[in-house]
Amino acid sequence: MTGFIGAATLLGILVGALVFGALTDRLGRRIMMIVDLAVFVVASLLQGFAANAGEILALRFILGVAIGADFRSPARSSPNTCPHVYGARLSTACKSLGSWAHRSHILLGMRC
Numbered sequence: 075m076t077g078f079i080g081a082a083t084l085l086g087i088l089v090g091a092l093v094f095g096a097l098t099d100r101l102g103r104r105i106m107m108i109v110d111l112a113v114f115v116v117a118s119l120l121q122g123f124a125a126n127a128g129e130i131l132a133l134r135f136i137l138g139v140a141i142g143a144d145f146r147s148p149a150r151s152s153p154n155t156c157p158h159v160y161g162a163r164l165s166t167a168c169k170s171l172g173s174w175a176h177r178s179h180i181l182l183g184m185r186c
Contacts, residue, residue, distance in 0.1 A: 075127045082131050086138020087145075094143030106143065114140040 098106040117137040124130045 075131075079127070079131055079134050082135040083138040083141075086135040086140075087142035088138075090139035090142020091145050092142075094139070095145070098143070110140050110143045114144070 094106065094110070114137065117133050117140060121130060121133045121137075124133060
């Protein structure tokens with residue numbers, strides 16, 4: 075069952091990135107980041123009250139959707155929240171740091 079719970083999170087990330095990426099462009103980044111954060115917090119807290127593995131599976135999928143919805147928002151909104159001179163640098167930093175974070179998780183996982 076543990077593998078299904080992890081897979082549900084990854085499937086939720088896929089669904090969230092595909093569905094909410096376009097929705098973010100239509101509704102605006104700010105409102106979607108607020109909604110995304112609220113869903114993320116509520117789903118995270120509800121996992122502590124889950125009674126069985128099925129509920130955890132569903133909550134992990136919802137949590138994955140929130141994570142997937144958040145993938146496009148920060149990198150796209152960072153150039154809008156800082157001076158024009160630093161916008162491209164900040165956007166590049168967001169993308170490259172995310173890439174390095176993924177690589178470090180792989181290395182840490184192989185070591186443990």
